Amino acid sequence: MQPFLKEFTKGLWKELPPFRLVLGLCPVLAVTKSADNGLGMGAAVIFVLTLSNLIISLVRHIIPKKVRIACFIAISATLVVAVELLMQAYAYPLYQQLGIFVPLIVVNCLILGRAEAFAAKNPVPLAIADGLGMGMGFAMSLTFIGGLRELLGAGTLFGKYIMWEGFQPFAVMVEAPGAFLCLGLILCAMNAFNHWQARRKGQDAPENPMPGCESCRACSHGK
């Protein structure tokens, strides 16, 4: 139980996907116009990531090393198509909102990165824990950014107006530049928090996390 919990909880804070491992940023920026969309995208990623980790961990001994990336891509693409079909059948408005970012889950480095870095090397229960934890961390972060942008950009949260009367929304927050600025400021706050924590413990300040090529070993850039 102990290692299971450890793998599960690391995705929720210590290695929180978009903020700590700066990974899979396209959907983080693109679908977070509202908290609803962020949550929907997050749910889709939890589904794909958990199942792809499960399946890849199951078949990790029979996949030849040379074609492993192709196998991972085929497996995750299958799951993404399944998500597309289910979303069309039971949540069509969300499917319309998320647009091409539903099929693009397949090229999200988070999926391939976790497959290569974790699921291909670990037993099934741990792989599931890792997938669930990372997926939930990703969903949480997306909902958080979505909520923040929606609140500042339109004064609503999950579609309900909650700001005080006479509040002037920052329309730029729900436009394209708002996504960049918002994520940049959140990452900055995250780094400041890390530095403060390290100073309190009397350690040297840690390096700021860089865009996560090194966490996605699918390419020659990751060592």
Added chain:
Amino acid sequence: MRDILKMLVVLSAICSISGFALSYLKMITAIPIEEQVLTYVQGPAIQKVFSDVDNSPVADRKKFTLSDGRTITLFPAIKNGRLTGVAMENSGKGFGGDIGVMTAFNPHNDTLLGIGITTMKETPGIGTVIFEPRFTDQFSGKDLKNVAPKAQGGSFDAISGATVSSVGAISAVSNATKDYLELKPEILNTWK
């Protein structure tokens, strides 16, 4: 050699398993997907063209076959047990792709009840003006003789600056008119 064989076997096994799984899933989800598309893509346009109905046009839809073999889905509007209109979706060519238009007819006096745009892929800000009432409202109550743009001797205005999109939408209406006139006897037999 053995390695290559193993690679081929593993890859094709994965692909065929996923193929089977997906086609099964596709079969299960086919009906809910059709319902959802009708509710969320065609639904709003239907609501727009039929303002006052007792039934649910989407639930009461029916397929008809035209003489050239095409099948087309008609959505009836019923008020106080009487058919007040039928709507169908048709498409015309816009600048970026097809424009889907829901056209509603009044079967009692052969006039247009109104139109609603269902799907379109026009350049944002240019072609999208055909969504606006200044374009769509001109169709209500017109008779079916002259469904063409004014430039071609018809009775409808194209929006200047969005000519291609307007003409595409008008041609969708004119296609729908042809289909409607062909199906009219059948329509009146099916719904009273």
Added chain:
Amino acid sequence: MEVFQLFISAIFVNNIVLAKYLGMCPYLGCYKERGVALGMGGAVVFFTIMATLCTWYIQKFLLTPFGLDYLQTIAFILVIASLVQFVEMFLKKMVPPLYAALGIFLPLITTNCAVMGVAILVQREAYDLKTSLLYAVAASAGFLLALILMAGLRERLDVCRVPKAMMGTPIALITAGLMSLAFMAFKGMIP
């Protein structure tokens, strides 16, 4: 005229990186030198056009006729992955100097959402082949432009005094946000 508008719209107004958020990883990633950015951008331009061409034909003659539209995602990603593999092998054997220059970018292309994104977008917009290719050229040119501008800005940023917490990704994102704000102004070009 409308072709020109499509071009301007895809490069400036709906820039694939700054307005559609595709291809974020290379954009924010490690390309601090303009030369490297040019190499990566060039590879993306090449593969976007090739992939759009291949997937357009596959959609038209394989997926649509057999009612397999729902397999679009899986078919496209496999096509792009094998295309990349094939070009890599070809370059290695036939044009070693080019391979030496571009080789390290090739595996990254498979997971670049700009390539896959353009291939899916032209299908969703139901463009014909000519418009699709034009769009692919324009969109990837927009990507190249954004990448080079960003690399240039980051070269300058390296010699600036940036607050410690802002260093690295946060300042890159803020820069991208300001750039996106500037590109938003091009909206006025499309009446």
